[in-house]
Amino acid sequence: MRSSELAAIAGVSVRALRHYHQLGILPEPPRSANGYRDYNVHHLVRLLRIVRLAGLGFPLHKLPELLDRPDDDPVSQLDQLDAELAARIDRLTAQRALVARLKQERAAPDLPPEFAPYAALFAAGGLPPRFARLDREQLILLAHLVGDEHLPFIARLYGRLAEPGLLAAATEAAARFAELDDDSGDETLREVADDLISVCASVAEESTGAENPVDLGDAAALLADHSDELLNVAQKRVLALVESRLRTA
Known part of the structure; x- marks a missing residue:
């Protein structure tokens, strides 16, 4: 019988047959003179055994030992x-x-679940799409880089931003930051930096005295590289000012 006939009788696809051949669990007969492979009833029996074992849940890579040693203890298997x-x-x-x-x-499935309730609040705050994307991607990157050990700590800091008393200030500061462009004057840049520093200071209270502080290390450079591609010159100046003043403080 041809491969299509064999597959039809067993209730599988021809593609599945080829996959079983590649894994070595179903012998592949030689081609006949007309170029087609000629399967026999023994191939059918082995194929039916494969289908049965795979249907039970046995991984395909374990089938050779089950197919070739049928007398092994079935209870143990x-x-x-x-x-x-x-x-x-x-x-x-x-x-x-x-x-x-x-x-x-109502959180995006690619976000770490620890940030889900807070990300939705910030998204509802009316951030421009570009900055909503920046916030989301930075969270995904940060969560991966700090690892499971420090993720709860980062989530607590982010949750602090989402508290009612701070959310409005954080959202307003983020909105003003998003509006910065090449025409923004030095005074405006300082004002926005002040707003961001005020928000950061409130969040910093959560990290004061932390037993297991997070050392971002190389992660900080990766986060900076990521934001660098999405920010304009004025916004980068504000972040540099914020970083400098926080470091001094």
Whole structure:
């Protein structure tokens, strides 16, 4: 029988047959004189066994030992499979809980869930799309660079910004920062820097006395490189001023 016939009888696609050949779990018969591969009933039986085992949940890379050693202890094999399926169910259950949390917070799925409730608040604050994108991408980058150990600490700082008493000030400062351009004078730049420093000072209270402070190290340079591509000259001047004054303080 041809590959299309074999696949149809077994209820799989011809592409699946080729995949099984590549993995070495289904022998590939030689081509006949007319150039087609001629499969026999033995290929069909092995293919049906593959379909059955894969349907139960056995990984394809483990099928050779099951197919070629059918007399091994089946209970042991099934116990191992059951444990793997239980672990998979636990992972899927955790993923579903995370999806439900993101849906409830109306958060983008690419954001770390720790930031979900706060990012939605800032997005609703009316930031220009370019700066909403900057905020979102910086969060994604920062969360990855600080790692799981420091992520809760960073999330607390970000959550401090989202508190009602500070959110309005932070949003207003961000909006004024977003409006800066080449025509912005030195006085305006200083005023915006003052606003940002005031916000940063409020957030800094959360980090005072932290037992495990975050050392950004190389991460700071990567974050700066990222923002550098999205900011104009005036905005970069303000950030340099803020950084200098905070360092001095």
